[in-house]
Amino acid sequence: MEKCQVESLRKFANEIRKKTIHCIGTLGVGHFGGSMSVCEALAVLYQSIMKIDPQNPKWEERDWFVLSKGHAGPAVYATLALKGFIPMETLDTLNQPNTILPSHCDRHKTPGVDMTVGSLGQGFGNAVGLALGFKMDKKPNRVFCIVGDGECNEGSIWEGAMASAHFKLDNLTVMVDDNGLQSDGRTTDIMNMQPMDKKWEAFGWDVQTVDGHDVEQLYNALTREVSAGKPRCIIMKTVKGKNLLGFEDVSTNHNTTITREQMLAAIAALEEVKA
Amino acid sequence: MKDTLEMREVYTRALEQLMKEDERVVVVEADLSRGVNTLRLRDEFPGRHIDAGIAEQDMVTISAGLAISVNKIPFTHTFAPFISRRAMDQVYLSVGFSNANVKLVGSDPGVSAEINGGTHDGFEDVTLMRMVPNMTIFEPVDAEQLRQAMPQIYKHVGPFYMRMFRKQTEKVFDENYRFVLGKADTLKEGKDVAIIASGIMVAEALKAATALHEQGIEARVINLHTIKPMDTETVLKAAKECGAIVTAENHNINGGLGGAVCEYLSGVCPVPVKRIGVRDHFGEVGKLDFLMEKYAMKASDIVKASQEAIAMKK
Numbered sequence: 245m246e247k248c249q250v251e252s253l254r255k256f257a258n259e260i261r262k263k264t265i266h267c268i269g270t271l272g273v274g275h276f277g278g279s280m281s282v283c284e285a286l287a288v289l290y291q292s293i294m295k296i297d298p299q300n301p302k303w304e305e306r307d308w309f310v311l312s313k314g315h316a317g318p319a320v321y322a323t324l325a326l327k328g329f330i331p332m333e334t335l336d337t338l339n340q341p342n343t344i345l346p347s348h349c350d351r352h353k354t355p356g357v358d359m360t361v362g363s364l365g366q367g368f369g370n371a372v373g374l375a376l377g378f379k380m381d382k383k384p385n386r387v388f389c390i391v392g393d394g395e396c397n398e399g400s401i402w403e404g405a406m407a408s409a410h411f412k413l414d415n416l417t418v419m420v421d422d423n424g425l426q427s428d429g430r431t432t433d434i435m436n437m438q439p440m441d442k443k444w445e446a447f448g449w450d451v452q453t454v455d456g457h458d459v460e461q462l463y464n465a466l467t468r469e470v471s472a473g474k475p476r477c478i479i480m481k482t483v484k485g486k487n488l489l490g491f492e493d494v495s496t497n498h499n500t501t502i503t504r505e506q507m508l509a510a511i512a513a514l515e516e517v518k519a
Numbered sequence: 520m521k522d523t524l525e526m527r528e529v530y531t532r533a534l535e536q537l538m539k540e541d542e543r544v545v546v547v548e549a550d551l552s553r554g555v556n557t558l559r560l561r562d563e564f565p566g567r568h569i570d571a572g573i574a575e576q577d578m579v580t581i582s583a584g585l586a587i588s589v590n591k592i593p594f595t596h597t598f599a600p601f602i603s604r605r606a607m608d609q610v611y612l613s614v615g616f617s618n619a620n621v622k623l624v625g626s627d628p629g630v631s632a633e634i635n636g637g638t639h640d641g642f643e644d645v646t647l648m649r650m651v652p653n654m655t656i657f658e659p660v661d662a663e664q665l666r667q668a669m670p671q672i673y674k675h676v677g678p679f680y681m682r683m684f685r686k687q688t689e690k691v692f693d694e695n696y697r698f699v700l701g702k703a704d705t706l707k708e709g710k711d712v713a714i715i716a717s718g719i720m721v722a723e724a725l726k727a728a729t730a731l732h733e734q735g736i737e738a739r740v741i742n743l744h745t746i747k748p749m750d751t752e753t754v755l756k757a758a759k760e761c762g763a764i765v766t767a768e769n770h771n772i773n774g775g776l777g778g779a780v781c782e783y784l785s786g787v788c789p790v791p792v793k794r795i796g797v798r799d800h801f802g803e804v805g806k807l808d809f810l811m812e813k814y815a816m817k818a819s820d821i822v823k824a825s826q827e828a829i830a831m832k833k
Contacts, residue, residue: 308588351587351617352617352618359587359617360612360613360616360617362612363608363612366580366608366609366612366613368580369576369577369579369580369581369584369609369613370580370583370584370587370613370617371584372577372580372581372584373580373581373582373583373584373585373586373587373588374584374585374587374588375584375588376569376581376584376585377584377585377587377588377589377591378588378589380545380566380567380585380589380591381589383589385588387588399576400576400577400580400609403571403572403574403576403577404577404580406572406574406577407571407572407574407577407581410572
């Protein structure tokens with residue numbers, strides 16, 4: 245991967261993070277932690293991997309994206325705004341009356357959102373069905389899905405994992421946001437899912453583990469050829485609340501309030517990162 | 520008189536025809552395909568019979584994905600309690616909230632689970648499905664009605680639930696019958712009381728009406744096959760003209776057809792309503808006759824309820 249491309253992806257991830265902080269921060273409360281941990285993944289997917297057309301969100305040839313950990317919706321909205329799917333000023337309407345940006349993504353409300361999510365474990369099950377549909381019709385569309393490590397507590401994740409391997413869905417990629425925290429605390433204390441990679445491997449997936457904040461590692465994992473017939477799983481080692489000043493890897497950052505001053509300070513800190 | 524064909528065979532033959540006509544129609548099962556006769560479609564239509572294994576929630580999310588990505592029309596089946604109770608969150612969100620064109624089929628509703636027993640008795644599927652906005656709920660009476668309904672179910676766009684008896688039912692309709700989804704059928708006219716029934720309870724309602732006739736009571740018999748959206752015109756007309764209602768369902772009386780009729784009428788034309796069905800009990804093992812008697816779902820129970828409802832008019 246060219247150095248300039250790496251730089252460009254880092255910058256894009258930084259922009260997603262800043263816009264996400266602004267989006268949730270304008271409201272003053274929201275799911276910061278899990279939004280911050282997926283910014284690099286979204287940057288790489290939307291900038292360098294997925295076939296998309298912001299002018300034509302329902303483009304038949306597009307690749308599909310499902311945010312199964314639906315509470316990170318604001319990070320997706322920031323990405324969609326930066327790519328031009330929705331106007332930038334829409335981000336200020338998060339969760340406001342009649343908004344097109346509900347906390348958890350809704351396919352009927354937001355241009356560029358492919359699947360309705362919110363009940364953990366379900367978006368992934370839908371992604372399995374989407375991918376199976378494209379396989380049945382011999383269509384080249386690919387499906388990308390981000391699930392949370394806490395979300396992997398849900399039994400339905402493993403029903404979907406079982407089915408994906410069985411149906412040989414090599415057009416499906418799941419990215420596990422392994423940030424080590426869930427709402428009530430450390431995942432190792434609440435419900436330990438480790439070793440996460442071995443679980444997905446045992447279910448028949450092609451598994452790679454990467455630093456989820458390293459765009460180059462993400463890009464390489466997403467472009468590396470996998471064996472035909474195997475669904476791809478990328479375990480992203482991430483930090484919940486990554487780069488959110490004062491909230492990084494704090495066990496209470498799942499859904500938290502933020503003052504206007506804290507928001508501006510966090511964004512200012514990221515301006516320095518960019519410089 | 521019993522139908523010659525089992526309901527599951529009628530279902531499978533209709534599905535076979537639809538699959539021949541439209542390649543978007545697919546079968547999705549959770550390891551109960553043999554139980555509903557659709558297993559043979561796996562060989563007849565390679566790649567269009569998806570078995571999710573014993574994973575009902577995944578069966579429902581996969582169906583929604585198939586409908587949304589490539590416009591498949593999944594006919595998605597398992598036993599009634601498992602497609603409703605077990606996979607309810609998936610039905611509510613992935614099919615309902617996402618507005619996916621999935622045809623959910625729950626077999627062995629109510630006491631028709633028979634010797635599979637209490638765990639398999641679907642006494643609450645209608646209640647649960649009624650709580651999903653935009654869900655259409657249909658319960659066929661017999662082979663002829665199911666045969667005519669299948670093409671209309673296929674044409675209907677949007678979330679759909681059918682609770683289907685699997686075996687041979689009492690024959691109620693002949694080939695002169697014309698089924699219209701959403702439009703209740705008045706099988707017998709009468710002005711003293713109206714019996715509103717669905718599924719296997721329609722045959723009981725007709726027997727009850729005959730018995731009532733012998734006592735000089737003329738009961739109107741209505742088959743409310745489409746439980747949601749309800750044919751309010753027919754129900755309101757019955758309330759106004761008869762002044763007393765008896766509902767009969769193979770389901771818990773709370774929240775099902777009877778509940779739906781009461782909820783509607785209480786706001787527009789309050790009349791006495793007696794509800795026949797399972798009275799908030801868990802199920803148990805037994806043959807159909809035994810269970811229907813045990814839960815007071817026989818024609819004689821409908822006769823008694825009709826007399827009580829009429830008495831309340833005065």
